[in-house]
Amino acid sequence: MSALTLVLKDKSATSLDLSALTPAALSGLKPTALRRLRIPAGGRQAALGDLFEISGDDPRTLRLHGLHGGCHRVGHGMREGRIEVKGSVGDELGREMRGGELRVSSDAGAGAGMGMRGGFIQVNGSASDALGGLTPGATRGMNGGVLIVTGNVGARCGERMRRGLVVVGGDAGDYLGDRMLAGTILVLGRCGAHVGFGMRRGSLLLAQAPASAAPNYRDCGEFEFGVLTLLKDYLAGFHPAYAKRLAAFSRARRWCGDMLYGGTGEILVAADG
Template sequence: MSTLNFKLRQAPVATVDLSALIPAKLAGLSTGDIEELPLGALKVADLFDVSGTLGDAIVISGGSPLLDYVGAGLDGGSITVEGPVGAYAGRGMRSGRLDIRGDAGAYLASNARGGIIHVTGSAGSFAGGARPGDKFGMLGGTVVVEGDVGERAGERMRRGTIIARGKFGAAAGSRMVGGTLWTETGFGPRPGPLLRRGTLIGPKVDDMLPTFADCGRVDPVVLRILSRSVAQTLGALAPKALPIIVHKFAGDQATIGKGEILLTG
């Protein structure tokens, strides 16, 4: 498989929008053309050494928290970043795969509609969330974060799945209208404020909102379907299958209350 390589020559001193560096936008361009592409006030050649041949794969060697919009709009192929990235990584992504070998900033996968994102570090606030001006947050796709996820993950999320090996921060699932947040470690304080629909899954919650109704222990068949679906999508990246019996809390009763927090511990 042909790979186009971008080696970071020096760390940026201000935020840089890398949304132009996806296979579909670079198709048909020579290396010289790519080096001349504008990245705000800079050109690609000001930040990167470019080598290789464009195909379906892009590798960015070196990262920075100031590299924003990495993989934004990705609609096929793959992007691998060997280092951290800034905000809005994978925003509006439709298909393909984005691998971030480091931390990701705020609004990871905001407005994404499909594809797979894998972060080996942690993710900032509002992962899968709606940024100001968006009607909804994440609309599809699957995100796996090996570390922790910041506060208000899934803000106004509509579809898709975010899986964290670590812990979700405060107010995860805020105003969520669909989709799944799944943690192997637990939720921080008061998850699900104004949760309308959607599912939060994890072994524990630091502090449950009083507007969630305790429904006792249940056996939801949908969790077996979810476990199988995630395993088929992610393969070796998939978490362990969910238990048959979970403890359900329904809410948020401060709104229509059709969401749920399912405790596996």
């Protein structure tokens, strides 16, 4: 058996909702049924076979090639298996994902990992706003799993995040960890304004100090944090190179806050950051 591979035929096709394409949803489908599978495509329904060249027969690993920013909701609700995307994806990558592995070779749109509860997402490019954020109507954002973006991310990364680990290899936009409830966000580049606004608990690990100090945070001093060694080992299972970068946090300055919300959240800034 070989990995089920779908190559987008028409690069101009936009507004494709690919939420139906998960390893679990496609397992057991015969080739004919697979080709006839209806996909929302810009206000109409199109057959999967008309949109994609299909090869391979093992949906436990699903390869989506030639995607672009108009291909949305890749890996929506995914629970198991593996999706490998060659190209970029649109909004809501891995929305409400619960398990499995999802890798994108280039950029992702807004809301990647929104409402995510488990599994692993890696975007080898940049991601737009609301990474690991909330689904519409929800009170909590990302609630588990690991989400790595090697490039930059937009505003409100980790908004109302409850659990899990987000790693940003590049820069983060404004309102990083906005109203965060718990969990961990590591940013290896710079971050924008209003870091940790309204944060209740959780940890923001910043390799570089924010340009402006968060107003409702209090400086607690510089320390060694044993828990970061545990985090380093955990991250090494997903991205060894980024785990090594945690060495910069061997000593970190701790800011606790948001003091308007109990002060049990923290911003840890690498000592040499």
